[in-house]
Amino acid sequence: MNVLRRYPGGALGAAMLGAIVILAVLAPWLAPYGEHEKVGAVYQPPSPAHPLGLDDAGIDMVTLLLQGARTSLLVGFAAALIAVVAGGAIGLAAGYAGGRTDALLMRLTDYMLVIPDIPLLLIVAAIWGRSMTGVIAIIGLLSWPRLARVVRAETLSVRERAYVRRALTIGAGDVRVVATHVLPHVVPLLLTLAVFAVGNAILVETAIAFLGLGDPSAISWGRLIQNAFAGQAVSRQAWWAIVPPGLAVGCLILSCTLIGRALEEHLNPRLRTGHLSVRTFRLAASGGERR
Amino acid sequence: MSLLDVEDLATHFPLRGRPRRVVRAVDGVSFTVGPGELLALVGESGSGKTTTAQTVLRMADPTAGTIRFGGQDITTLPRRRLKAVRRRMQVVFQDPYESLDPRFRIGRSVAEPLAVHGVGTRAERREMVLSALERAGLAPAAAFAERFPHELSGGQRQRAAIAAALVLGPDLLIADEPVSMLDVSVRAGVLALFDELRAAGLGILMITHDLSTTARHADRVAVMYLGRIVEEGPAAEVIANPVHPYTRALVAAVPRAGEERRPIPILPGEPSDPSAVPAGCRFHPRCPIAHEDCKRHDPALTPVAHEDGMRHDPGSTPVASGRHRAACPVSNPPAVPLEEDQCAPSRPR
Amino acid sequence: MRRGGYLGRRVASAGITIAAAVTINFVLFRAAPGDAATQYQMCRTCSAEFRDYLRAELGLDRSLPEQFWLYLSALLRGDLGFSFQTRRPVWDELMGPLANTVPMVGLGLAFGLALGLLIGVVAAWRRGTAADWAPVSASMFLSVLPIQWIGLMLLLMFGGILPTGGIADPYLRFSDPSWWQVLADRLEHLALPSLAIGLAWCGSWALIARSALVGALGEDYILTARAKGLSSWRIVRRYAVPNSLLPISTLIFLTFGYIVAGSLLVETVFSYPGIGLALYQAVQNRDYAVLQGGFLLLTVAIVLANMLADLLYLKLDPRIRT
Amino acid sequence: MSTPLLEVRDLHVWFGLRKGRVHALRGLDLTLTAGEGLGLVGESGCGKTTAILAMMGLLPPTATLSGEVLFNGENILAKGEVSVRRHRWTDLAMVFQGAMNAFSPVATIGDQIAEPMRLYGVADGKAATRRVHELLELVGIHPDRARRYPHEFSGGMRQRAAIAMALACGPKVLLADEPTTALDVIVQAQVLDLLDRLRAELGLAVVLVTHDLPVVGRVCGRAAVMYAGRVAESAPIGDLHRDSRHPYSRALFAAGEGHFIPGTPPRLDEEPPGCSFAPRCSLTEDRCRTETPPLLSLSSGHDSACHLAASLSGGTA
Amino acid sequence: GGSTTPAPASGTASAGGILSVGVTASLGRMTSLNPLADNLYGSWIARQLIYPALVQLNGTKLEPSWATKWDVSGGGRVYTFHLQPGTWSDGKPLTAHDAAWTAEFELKNAGGAAGLVSFALEGIKSVKATDDTTLVVTYAEPVAESVLTLLANFHVLPKHVYEPHAGGDGSKVLAFRPEDKLPVVSGGPFTVTEFAGDGTTIFEPNKGYFGAKPKVGAVGLQVFQNDEGLAQALRAGTVAWGYGGGSAVAASVKGAAGLDVVTSPSQEVALLNINTNPKKPDHPELREVRVRGAMSLALDRAQLVEVVLNGYGRPGRSVLAPFQDEWIPKDLQPDAHDPAAANKILDDLGYKRGSDGVRRTPKGERMAYTVVVWKEISRVAEILQKNLAEIGVELKPDIASDYTAAVTAPGGKYLDFDLAYSYWTLSPDPGGMLRVYSCDSWGSVNFAGFCDKDFDALLNKQRGMLDPAARAGAVGTLQKTLLRDTRAVLPLYHAETVHVVRKGWSGIETQRFGPGLWTQIQQGS
């Protein structure tokens, strides 16, 4: 309850994400039709039987949205996991070891950061084929560098804390120091980054799908946007095939962003402060505040 | 026999970029700390006090010189074998807010050294932790052990950090500005604790820039300037009769309680830069009494004739001691030839 | 002295990154299944002779180190090779599209920035009020929408009102246009793609601007400025904005590179013949020479943008200037 | 005694927290005459900074304030921000705790010093530049440095430049919040010396906030010892040292000499009745725990808020 | 846009207005006007406007073009073409020698680097110019006249322009780009004054053209990156003719004011090939004709037509396309969609469904296959997947980055793939398509891995049958062998050729190809 009041945005995000996850998990039971099942004319407008109409293959949009949530979430979470594990490990190693290791790893990270990601994606996906695992791996590999940077910076700062230096001077080994002092400190940050990474991965997935480089047999929200474009939903004024998947993606990523920001604020309450505001102190009605 | 014996210690840090330059943070420092002795290392910010301590702790690598601890040369001891030494040499940092892991209860922080060194059983450790906390003045120890750092005041935190340093029963404590971040009202308590520990035989190397503290608690004081010790000797004597112009400025600058306004000698120029150490006497660019020779000759520490000391502060009690040395030939002409016993390591009172 | 060192180090690091990009570029394409000649689109059904001819022409019949050497020496001469598909120099193939993309991204950037910074400054200034909450929520939502979807929505809304594809009216020259007609035509064609870019990015920029500003507003010098009796507006203008501009401006420079590289999605939606689309087509046609060249070009562009961002920082922030 | 230049009467400040609030100032009374140096001393958290900020009207929006701050008899807080802004920098200027960061890193020191002059029409154009140079010289910084950026200054120089900035519009009162805490002893001595000179030479009234009693003597003739948002004792420095009439002041002096004060400072979110120092005081009597002692004048210029003030005469603890 | 810029279709600068032709990139992009270097459809369209061809096509019928008439001799082996005198746009004479040179060059390089267009000269032994206006074409074997339709794709190049680049093994000519020097040397009704293979190429009338003068001021061939772009442009009025825009564009502009959707009989065929290679190690059941029959019955061709072709097409009936109706036996009709019957066949064969709904062969192998497709047809793959799932066959689409390689692997032996999707746009003569399933094509485009001696013998024989009726009989037999006897290939659908034309233009006859079409188009009637 308290958390709710403190981070209303985060709570809203969590609720949205929760709802989407539940819908996705229950999709096979909730979906009214088959995801390949033609249930009416192509681009049939919304009707009581099909509240969001049919797509360019005469498939029920509600069904597609429900099924698409599964893929989008799977890609989001799996890719974020890769990014978190890789980025966390590399950031931690670079920040803690320092020196040459740090320089080497950061050089790699810098390189990964300047790689134009969408073209790389295009090339890798085109050359090595399209599969769900491929898409997840590519997104994960594209996302870790940002994480690694932040984790490294944080590790560097923890490393300089007196309690870490003290642990070292009493003769504690690196493994021990990392495990007991550094990692626990970095975990909340990593969690925050992970939440953002989920959102980002979902966004990148829509790009991959839009370019037709996604897994051909998986229906994701990105794929629905692509279908709408390829199926000329715009010229055919079939807004019901365009608007819902975009809004769905937006809500999903927004929920991640909201949660991430709440976590961030929780970790760093300084984000809330500031000296300047249009409002200044209040004057108590004379004597009123005294007792 | 002295506990810690540092000779000609130098620690340089290479700077990035060209031309290659080094920061001569510590540049030829010698001192000793005996059991039960408190040596205060004072000096302006950036003079290399912390670096000296870090080097002694082998957290920074010495460029030259030797560090002997309990008679053993630890200057180049490999990390593995350092562990045994570290058990006997503990450290307390300046910032009481950062020296305890905020996620650990005090008890666990204090017990960490025991865990690292695999000392005792669980029960034994608990005993040791509680007694350390009590020694550090945190009573009831059992209650404090259960608290988190944020539930303690600054002074209490610093005591907890000291307890963690004491739990292994070390011979030497290195304290880097242990009270400068504490409120006036609690400083005295922590310093009194040091006095107690010292009485029990613990050698302490304390870094500080607070001369009034030094005068009250230290046996001996070493004044650092730009990586060197410029004056060294029994605390009372050095503060009463500062010889080196830098020490004099330092002493004069200290505000004294209850005193009325008085003129302050001001050192000209900016704090010095250890990556560009001036030739000759390091202090000469800011020295009010520098002359030509100072630009060429880098003076060594030489014993102070106490008559000389008396001349500067006639009101003070003359303390005749060859252990007071300074590195300024101008204010301190080498009247007394160097004798062997004067170079011998100083002993605790 | 220090400045020269900083510059030198920055340039060296950019050089290393580019060298890495060159190597990876080479490896990436050699590691692809099937060599370039078999991947060649026209060769889906072409004869073995033609394949051999292509292999020889592309130097694929040589050993890998030899190929790498050839590749490097050609690069040093500024030669990116020849397109498999058109047999024109890759450089010529890419420069046109790149020249189309830059104004589109530039205009989008300008639009997004103007809007984003405005929102960000107002929100930061009115922190905690409705004037903060509403634009921040809107920005947040904009920033999470897929750009291609924003493009589709624009198509849906503006199709028929503004040109929805291409870069210019190809037949304009027959009506003997004046220079402003030509310009107006270009701007019309730029409108929707640029708007899409602007909308897709202004949200993030607003959020960045806001948080940078809020950060700056928490600094001690702001309190000092208030103590000096300066008005809030003056404080925002003279103290908060210049200080938060530092992180913002470099960040924007950085994103420019990525937007150019990522322009593909917008260009696809609006059939805009830019660099992204050129690469996309190269992928479709397995035109590895163009792909390789384009990828390198974009990497270099981003590295340069990063470097410029650093130099800008150098210029803006007196702390590193000396 | 001449009429007070600045007078603080019964100043209360509350800070709203997420839960409850903190009563940081609990009826602060201070007077300051022109050219006088007043030291404001006390443990961390006793409300020194809050007092200074309140006088400048710079409290954050979470703060609620009551009481009066009279400048030349006018209550400058009467209309909040509107009325106080007119007095900022021209009448009241301040140097902050950690004034190291008082300068925006992207503008030159000179510009930042000149800004309020131009704004308030004190000087502009060449005149402003000249005045900036004068001010910098006054604080011992070479005028050439006006065109430098803050990061090119050392900590001590920045602190001195901050003082120069505070003097820009010729204020009558300088409020200096721990201007020397972060500095080296030698630099600290320089800065204190500068403040003293300004006071003596320019007739500036100075309020010097510090938790270090000895520092006060360098600049101020009088000091007010604060405890828990209120003045415990206010007296000329000499009296305070030799003839303190409040156990807390005595304890504070003793702390400087190596005797710590037992217990912890009071929590400001609770308001138990009685003297707030009572739980730590060695002389506590029953009424100390129930009755809040008022700040009473013992002799001219010596006030104490202790029930036992009268019985405390002679010598320090 | 329509409201803000003047619609070019009504441009006034050149008399006759500008014919703006829009085409999607997948169909109409080109890389060069040099036919030896670019065999993309887009440049084939362009070639019709600038390079003379002996004959042109109206549907499946031959019409005169540069050749006003032709004689047959030698029992169908020798064709003599009588050409109109003319000049190239640079003033050099356009003669039979240009044609002979072009043909000989292409024949010499057939199969080589510069052999991309030599398919048009298939079966020809020699091409000789007897004088400036007479060209003698000699075939190795007798051919029916309809085989000459291929010659509509033979574009005569200016010898004086190309010859300097055509030395050595002929590969150097690939680097020659006529569009580098504008206007290009043209012998057709137009010449190119602006070239952009991915953008808009502008054609302006060639003053020296021997034939009828164009009635438009200029033709623009504008390439759109996707269907959506073309549809938008058609609606906005910036494009007058959506060239072969396809069903998707047609569907999305249907009902829009001012636009007509013009269809002509399908020239296209989409096929599902089943790998019948007896050496393929796995899935022997795919070599069982009844299994293939069951799969055919499972396919819902009507849904394919509705979803994939937006209704503009027909269920797949043969490997030949509906515009070759005269060559397709009347009794060869599309298989009905009858999953029940299909299931029964498989049940009878003893292929039981497993718990996952997928059938097992008696050996216990799952009936799970991959189908090699390319990206554009994901919808087709989805429908096939669903159709076959209904009969317990699992299908997994494999989007091949290198299509031919994926199908023929390893090394042209067809040992790997199970099913493959293929799509062909046919030329009028039926022989070409049937040849795809001959042993000659084994290892390349014969995606069914089909090789049959008798089939090949009949295939070779029909080519020389000058009697259309007899030839039709043979062609019918060949089709039935493929589609009924062996069912090695399952026709899926035939897409109608769909054009979208803005009202107010006349002469756009969409089944016509060649200069004649482009010179007859005009604004107004």
Ligand SMILES: Nc1ncnc2c1ncn2[C@@H]1O[C@H](COP(=O)(O)OP(=O)(O)OP(=O)(O)O)[C@@H](O)[C@H]1O
């Ligand atoms: N790792 C390092 N690399 C480069 N220079 C260093 C490093 N550590 C310290 N220095 C430099 O060495 C000099 C001495 O630093 P040190 O921290 O020992 O001073 P200090 O006397 O402890 O000062 P303070 O009183 O401010 O703590 C300083 O100029 C500092 O900038």
Ligand SMILES: Nc1ncnc2c1ncn2[C@@H]1O[C@H](COP(=O)(O)OP(=O)(O)OP(=O)(O)O)[C@@H](O)[C@H]1O
């Ligand atoms: N913005 C704020 N919100 C809530 N409480 C505050 C705020 N500012 C100060 N306080 C509280 O008011 C009390 C007085 O704070 P103040 O900063 O005035 O102390 P101080 O005497 O200046 O201490 P120090 O010596 O540490 O600077 C403290 O308990 C502090 O926690």
Ligand SMILES: [Mg+2]
């Ligand atoms: Mg230090």
Ligand SMILES: [Mg+2]
């Ligand atoms: Mg304060």
